[in-house]
Amino acid sequence: MSAETPTAVEIAAGVRSGSLKAADVLERHLERIAAREGEVHAFNLVLADEARAAAAAIDDLVAAGNDPGPLAGVPIALKDNMCTRGVPTTCSSKILAGWKPPYNATVVDRLGAAGAITVGKTNLDEFAMGSSTENSAFGPTRNPLDTSRVPGGSSGGSAAAVAAGFASVSLGSDTGGSIRQPAALCGVVGVKPTYGYVSRYGLVAFASSLDQIGPFTTTVEDSALLLDVIGGHDPMDSTSIPDSQPSLVEAITHGVEGLRVGRITDLPDGADPDVAERLEAAFDALRDAGATIVDVQVPAFGYGLTAYYLIAPSEASSNLARYDGVRYGLRVDAGDTNAMYGATRAAGFGEEVQRRIMLGTYALSAGYYDAYYGKALKVRRLIADDFDRAYTKADVLLTPTAPTVAFPFGSKTDNPLAMYLCDTYTIPTNLAGHPGMSVPYGTGADGLPVGVQVLAGTLGEPTMFRAAAALERSLA
Amino acid sequence: MTSIMNPTPGNVYTAGPATGNEVLIDGYELVVGLEVHVELATATKLFSASANKFGDDPNTNIDPVTLGLPGALPVLNRHAVELAMRIGTALNCTIQPCVFHRKNYFYPDMPKAYQISQYDQPLNVNGWLDLPGGKRIGVERAHLEEDTGKSTHFGGAGGRIHGSDYSLIDFNRAGVPLVEIVSRPDIRTPEEAREYVSELRAILLAVGASDAKMEEGSMRCDANVSVHKPGEPYGTRCEIKNVNSIRSLGRAIEYEARRQIDMIEAGEVVRQETRHWDENDSRTHTLRTKEDADDYRYFLEPDLVPLAPSAEWIQAVADAMPLLPSARRTRLAAATGAPADGEAVMVVVERGQDDYVLDVAAAGGDAARALIYVKEAFAESVDVPAADVAALTELETSGAVTATQAKTILAEIVANGGGDAAAIAKAKGFEAMDSGDLEAIVDQVIAANAEAWTKYTGGDDKTMGFLVGAVMKASKGKADGKQVTALLQSKRTA
Numbered sequence: 001m002s003a004e005t006p007t008a009v010e011i012a013a014g015v016r017s018g019s020l021k022a023a024d025v026l027e028r029h030l031e032r033i034a035a036r037e038g039e040v041h042a043f044n045l046v047l048a049d050e051a052r053a054a055a056a057a058i059d060d061l062v063a064a065g066n067d068p069g070p071l072a073g074v075p076i077a078l079k080d081n082m083c084t085r086g087v088p089t090t091c092s093s094k095i096l097a098g099w100k101p102p103y104n105a106t107v108v109d110r111l112g113a114a115g116a117i118t119v120g121k122t123n124l125d126e127f128a129m130g131s132s133t134e135n136s137a138f139g140p141t142r143n144p145l146d147t148s149r150v151p152g153g154s155s156g157g158s159a160a161a162v163a164a165g166f167a168s169v170s171l172g173s174d175t176g177g178s179i180r181q182p183a184a185l186c187g188v189v190g191v192k193p194t195y196g197y198v199s200r201y202g203l204v205a206f207a208s209s210l211d212q213i214g215p216f217t218t219t220v221e222d223s224a225l226l227l228d229v230i231g232g233h234d235p236m237d238s239t240s241i242p243d244s245q246p247s248l249v250e251a252i253t254h255g256v257e258g259l260r261v262g263r264i265t266d267l268p269d270g271a272d273p274d275v276a277e278r279l280e281a282a283f284d285a286l287r288d289a290g291a292t293i294v295d296v297q298v299p300a301f302g303y304g305l306t307a308y309y310l311i312a313p314s315e316a317s318s319n320l321a322r323y324d325g326v327r328y329g330l331r332v333d334a335g336d337t338n339a340m341y342g343a344t345r346a347a348g349f350g351e352e353v354q355r356r357i358m359l360g361t362y363a364l365s366a367g368y369y370d371a372y373y374g375k376a377l378k379v380r381r382l383i384a385d386d387f388d389r390a391y392t393k394a395d396v397l398l399t400p401t402a403p404t405v406a407f408p409f410g411s412k413t414d415n416p417l418a419m420y421l422c423d424t425y426t427i428p429t430n431l432a433g434h435p436g437m438s439v440p441y442g443t444g445a446d447g448l449p450v451g452v453q454v455l456a457g458t459l460g461e462p463t464m465f466r467a468a469a470a471l472e473r474s475l476a
Numbered sequence: 477m478t479s480i481m482n483p484t485p486g487n488v489y490t491a492g493p494a495t496g497n498e499v500l501i502d503g504y505e506l507v508v509g510l511e512v513h514v515e516l517a518t519a520t521k522l523f524s525a526s527a528n529k530f531g532d533d534p535n536t537n538i539d540p541v542t543l544g545l546p547g548a549l550p551v552l553n554r555h556a557v558e559l560a561m562r563i564g565t566a567l568n569c570t571i572q573p574c575v576f577h578r579k580n581y582f583y584p585d586m587p588k589a590y591q592i593s594q595y596d597q598p599l600n601v602n603g604w605l606d607l608p609g610g611k612r613i614g615v616e617r618a619h620l621e622e623d624t625g626k627s628t629h630f631g632g633a634g635g636r637i638h639g640s641d642y643s644l645i646d647f648n649r650a651g652v653p654l655v656e657i658v659s660r661p662d663i664r665t666p667e668e669a670r671e672y673v674s675e676l677r678a679i680l681l682a683v684g685a686s687d688a689k690m691e692e693g694s695m696r697c698d699a700n701v702s703v704h705k706p707g708e709p710y711g712t713r714c715e716i717k718n719v720n721s722i723r724s725l726g727r728a729i730e731y732e733a734r735r736q737i738d739m740i741e742a743g744e745v746v747r748q749e750t751r752h753w754d755e756n757d758s759r760t761h762t763l764r765t766k767e768d769a770d771d772y773r774y775f776l777e778p779d780l781v782p783l784a785p786s787a788e789w790i791q792a793v794a795d796a797m798p799l800l801p802s803a804r805r806t807r808l809a810a811a812t813g814a815p816a817d818g819e820a821v822m823v824v825v826e827r828g829q830d831d832y833v834l835d836v837a838a839a840g841g842d843a844a845r846a847l848i849y850v851k852e853a854f855a856e857s858v859d860v861p862a863a864d865v866a867a868l869t870e871l872e873t874s875g876a877v878t879a880t881q882a883k884t885i886l887a888e889i890v891a892n893g894g895g896d897a898a899a900i901a902k903a904k905g906f907e908a909m910d911s912g913d914l915e916a917i918v919d920q921v922i923a924a925n926a927e928a929w930t931k932y933t934g935g936d937d938k939t940m941g942f943l944v945g946a947v948m949k950a951s952k953g954k955a956d957g958k959q960v961t962a963l964l965q966s967k968r969t970a
Contacts, residue, residue, distance in 0.1 A: 083547045096546070103540050105547060204546040209778035237549050238780050315778060318580050321589030322544050326645075337637060341582055364580075364773035373775060 008074045008168045008222040012115070015073035018062055022055040022073030025168075026117055029075045032165045033119070040142050042151075042160040044080045044090055046120040051075065054117045061115075068115030071229055076111060077167035079158045080121035081128055082213070083202040084108055091204050092136035093126045095323045095348030097330045105202020106237070107171060107213055107230045114229045119167050122157030126350045127320065128178055128206040130154050131422035134413055135352045142409075143186060145448060149406040152182030152422070155216070159186040162216045169226055170216045175206050176308050177402075177426025179214045180438040184401035184451025187440045189217045189468070192426075193227060194459050195433035196241040199234030205319040207312035208239075210430040220439065220469045224248035227461070241459070251462035252469040257290035259467060262394025265295045268302040268424055271400040274444030279400050282441050282452040285474035286398075286467060296390040296397065300382040304428035305420060307383070310363045310376035311431070316353075317360030323348060355416065384432040391457040396467045399425045401438040401451035425453060435461050439468045442475065502741075504703040506733050507710050508669050509661035512676060513654050514686040515623065515694040516559045522622045522653035523550030523592065530692055534646035542651045544587030549779050552576075556653035557599070560620050561785060561793045562683040563655050564600030566800055567615045571793075573784035574599045574619075576777040581770040584637075585625035585645045593621035593656075595774045599783070605659075605679070606802060607671045608817040614660030625650040655685070661700065661710070666726035666733075673697055673722050678801040678826060690721050697725055701732045703740070711736065712746045716760055718753045728753040732760050804830050811837055812847040820851045832858045841866025842873045845882075853886050861894050868897035878956040881906040906954065914947075914955055918963050921946045933968050940964065 014020030058068045081091045083101035090096045125135035133141040133156025143151040144164035151160040155172025159182035162170050172179040174192035183190025191214040198213045215226040227248050234240045283293055325331035325344030332343035363372035412419040429436040438451035456464035518528050524541035540548035564571050577595035598619035605613050626649050631641025663669050680688045688695040702713035716732055719725045736746050751760040808830045809816035824830050829850050836846035839862045872882040889895040922929045932939040947960045
């Protein structure tokens, strides 16, 4: 990276050594926000004053001879579905209007303790439901690489913030591809860790059994650094993995010699030729770096999308039931309590959120549970079993991240199914609870970035990062 | 519903034998099953670190988890699980690997719009409870769940949300750990229902699981009631809610049985519904019918992991079980010769004073007398050296003092927190009466009451009490009533 845009690793090292001022680093990012945010709309809220105060405090710490931590002075943007104490957390929904959480998400506390500087809360598809960030109640985010196109979603704001240089790094959440797909469309690195790797405490739930927080960065090493900081057990999240995890920064110092890289021979069709071409290039690069390419089958892969669109909406219908106008957020008064619920939720939730609440409520209903939700759970098990078998033959798998490069605004908004297909390649990983990451691997149509997805089995992050780092090196 | 583990052999509920106390009401048999909710006596809530405390200012024991704020997650309270396991152990249940489900419905005092509960894989299954009289009532399950907040409705129609002007919600109770204990429909009379709840309450207190106060709502009871003609299938049941005391439970069941019988007799059909017991008019009223019941859309709670208590943990809970009320009654009955389901034993065990009675016996006292003393004179606490009471029983059983005198001495000992019974007897002039002196007094009384004596010798036993009373009076209370009776009888037959 150039001195103009140092990586998070470079910023932290510079600030800790005193060769860089956190305040100066921050100002360069705030300048870029001032220049382009009006056009890109990555943020729901920019916290310039708070960030300046935090950066000054970091510089004071260094001046006093203290170490602010491994992310010293690194400007970070947070998806606006992570709770920040006293700072509005909207999920890009009208229903949370005016709500300020009285507590921080665990990741927010860990970032603060590591010296990171929060520059703002980023835009998303309402409650993380969408693949283009067009479902935000506050208007869409634009792809900084081509503002006539979407940044992907649902973490489109976080992807755009990094791609536009508004923040050095950012956090998103990934329920069915909401980190990896926008990372691919914006040309940055995006990681969905193993379920339970990062605490969900303080992440506003969409689908609890699928949601994971993960980083957006410009380099694989920055993602490794960020995950080393935010990962690890949290007693506040019962689904958090109890063991401590090996350092990913250390893992990527190892190459891929002897690594078995799997090609899924029965992968569902649908990737555009430009995307398929970059995937082939990725296989070639890893082979050249000493890996072995092996064929594997994941027969249930193709059923992932269907199972996902029963499981995720079912959980969402329950998770979003609390937005009833009683205690916080929007309330639309009506004749009685039930009418108030209806009026509040009709006014507060956007169309896609309402669609998924209806879907999920139906799938869980008496008489339909077995045919829909119950069946989807069985498919989920099948997918996990198929992956487990594949991982006896391969250490990592490569697939496209998204079937296409970034698409123009409005091109899929009238057809929910077409939009859902954006996540064909990312969803099965969430259902299996496995890690996956998108690495930018050159460009496709119209010079737009293409992402290659690296997948691994449960807690396969070190191996996955080694493969991702090798892909990154092959482009250098 | 299916459970994931079969009950282990030897720990299987089987319905007890008919005890012959099934009562037919106008030719109908009554069938009752009870669902009892108890709040567990934990320091904190089921899924968060907020205090579990009754009576604090509203909305002071709250946190993001209690309020169901966006992003908050539940973490299971280990102590709550342990108390629930104690309940399961005391109720002879199988403790099994279990999971939590979400029960989804909207209500303003339920902050997440779902209750975390247990559905088809509860912690405790297939147990039983033996009533003091011996009848065995099956316990289908005893599962963990969280309580809701508490709403108070103002204006409009008498304390209900419907039609009220506004409502206030206190979330202090939200998230308080509950165990719901579901009986099998083995109860056949209102009296059995009352016995079941009071025995269950005694067990909960004994194992330290709950303070089980119905008046504070830490123990709540719903009754499923149906009636049918003997030999016919069970009738349609109605669930009765809002029963706030053991006494009301009996009355509510009686009322509901009567209502259903009257309907059937009038050719009407009993509908399955939830009914509300109104203490003011002593009736049950329709709360909601089956048609408008919620579809709870139960599904596995994804924010929690399965709970599988280890065999070691289950054994440790069993090993730490205190003696339960039934065993304590049996023990006290054996020591005192009193019946285990008699009033004295029941009362003394309920008050937790049975150990004291046994202490008195161990100190050389007479257990039977000690039981009566404790039941009569020790209302709440027992703060008297057992040896002092033992000495008093000795005085009475040796005939040195009468039962009446013993009662007077006991009152003084209790009032002073102890005392030397013999010294008190002496100070009060309670000396045993010489049998010659007693006979002289009896003769004087016979002479002075010739008419009564004639009636008595003529076979009128009712005059006996009068004559005994006269002797007691003449002896200034020093005579032993039993000796007086014996003397009078021997003189009549002489």
